Amino acid sequence: GAVVSQHPSWVICKSGTSVKIECRSLDFQATTMFWYRQFPKQSLMLMATSNEGSKATYEQGVEKDKFLINHASLTLSTLTVTSAHPEDSSFYICSADGTGQETQYFGPGTRLLVL
Amino acid sequence: LAKTTQPISMDSYEGQEVNITCSHNNIATNDYITWYQQFPSQGPRFIIQGYKTKVTNEVASLFIPADRKSSTLSLPRVSLSDTAVYYCLVGVAAGNKLTFGGGTRVLVKP
Numbered sequence: 718g719a720v721v722s723q724h725p726s727w728v729i730c731k732s733g734t735s736v737k738i739e740c741r742s743l744d745f746q747a748t749t750m751f752w753y754r755q756f757p758k759q760s761l762m763l764m765a766t767s768n769e770g771s772k773a774t775y776e777q778g779v780e781k782d783k784f785l786i787n788h789a790s791l792t793l794s795t796l797t798v799t800s801a802h803p804e805d806s807s808f809y810i811c812s813a814d815g816t817g818q819e820t821q822y823f824g825p826g827t828r829l830l831v832l
Numbered sequence: 833l834a835k836t837t838q839p840i841s842m843d844s845y846e847g848q849e850v851n852i853t854c855s856h857n858n859i860a861t862n863d864y865i866t867w868y869q870q871f872p873s874q875g876p877r878f879i880i881q882g883y884k885t886k887v888t889n890e891v892a893s894l895f896i897p898a899d900r901k902s903s904t905l906s907l908p909r910v911s912l913s914d915t916a917v918y919y920c921l922v923g924v925a926a927g928n929k930l931t932f933g934g935g936t937r938v939l940v941k942p
Contacts, residue, residue, distance in 0.1 A: 721875075749927045760919075761876070761932040768927075810875045812930075820866050820924050823875035 719745045721813050723824035730801055731832055737797045738827045740811030746791035747813035751821065752784075755808045767794050791815070801831040836920045841937040850907040852936050854920030857901045865896060865903045866924040870917045870935070880905070881924070907938075915940045 720743040730736050740750055749768050753761040765781075767773040767788035775781045783805075785797040794813075798805055808828050812821040837855040844850045856865065864883050868876035880887055882894040882903070893906040907914055917935040924930060 723875075751929070753932075760934050761930075763929055763931070766929055808873065812875075814925075814927065820864075820878055820881055821930060822878060823868075826873065826875045828873065 719743075719813075719822045721747075721811065721822045721824040723809075723811060723827050725827060726825060727828040727830075729830045729832065732802050733800055735797055735799045736801055736829060737795055738809055738811075738829075740794045740796070740813065740824050742792045742813045742815065742822075745813075745815050747794070747815045748791065749814055750788055750794040751812045752786060752794075752796050753810045753812070755810060755826075761810060764796075798829065801829070803831045805829065806831045835931075836922060836933050838918075838920050838933065838936045840934060841939070843939045843941060844910055845941050846911055847909050850910050850914070850938060850940075852905045852907075852918055852920070852938070853902055854905070855902045856920070856922045859900050859922050862925075863923040864925065865894065865900075866921045867892070867894065867905045868919045868921070870919065876919060879918075910938075910940045912940050912942060914938065 722741045724739045752764045755761045763776050764779045765773045765775045767786045769788050769791050773786035788794040808826050810826040812823045814821045866881040867879045869879050870876040880892050880894045884896050887894045895904040917937050919935040
């Protein structure tokens with residue numbers, strides 16, 4: 718199957734700082750990338766959908782000014798958590814699909830801890 | 833996307849076959865059925881996908897009856913490392929948003 722990577726795999730930051738998470742499709746071109754958030758013992762919750770070269774579409778209740786998404790190329794999307802607070806601590810997962818892919822492929826996730 | 837319903841949890845023992853049934857009564861004509869596996873602190877991993885009848889790969893089998901309103905993921909001879917959460921989704925296609933249900937937490941005991 719196709720490979721999606723995320724960087725970093727975990728990050729600890731102070732409250733008020735911004736954190737950028739990268740999502741890359743390594744062996745295919747991802748026309749669409751998705752960002753999810755998962756709290757302990759819960760399922761994945763879709764945050765936003767991003768298409769290369771256009772603005773991301775955010776799910777209801779997700780603050781677009783707080784979670785900045787950029788999909789500048791067909792292999793890279795970034796999620797920036799701005800002015801992070803402890804309640805933003807979570808597991809962030811991206812997924813990608815593209816031409817020729819029969820399904821979405823997920824990255825390994827990024828654990829964010831805001832102190 | 834069609835809503836799915838699956839058991840919250842299942843226990844099994846090493847070497848046994850585990851069957852997880854998912855209900856998707858409102859599946860659309862063009863929808864495929866996709867199963868993912870997720871280990872703690874990891875992203876979901878694609879297991880298998882099918883449209884009708886039976887699909888088998890090196891990891892699992894997927895059984896889909898003619899009416900496609902349900903599907904059964906079959907894991908043969910599970911091991912401890914198969915302990916994970918398994919998610920059933922329908923309508924997974926390029927550009928489609930995915931709505932994850934609660935999944936089925938499978939615990940394999942020695």
